[in-house]
Amino acid sequence: MMRTILIPSFPDMYVCVCNAVTDREIRGAVALGARTLADLRQSLGVGTCCGRCEECARNLVGESTPATAACRRGDD
């Protein structure tokens, strides 16, 4: 008998409200080579208004860079 496993999906979270940029878009930018907040500013406009999103955006870049993700998985 085949069982169906439901995996919850979470909605995107707005990181930069001023520019309507989500965590998914930031992770996508990192996958395409963004490595700094300046990169995100240039590609997505993150942090170009009030700046309240900067710390969260930096953290997302840190979590999402391939080397960091590999360390978390235990890859060398």
Ligand code: FES
């Ligand atoms: S929330 Fe990103 S610039 Fe205001």
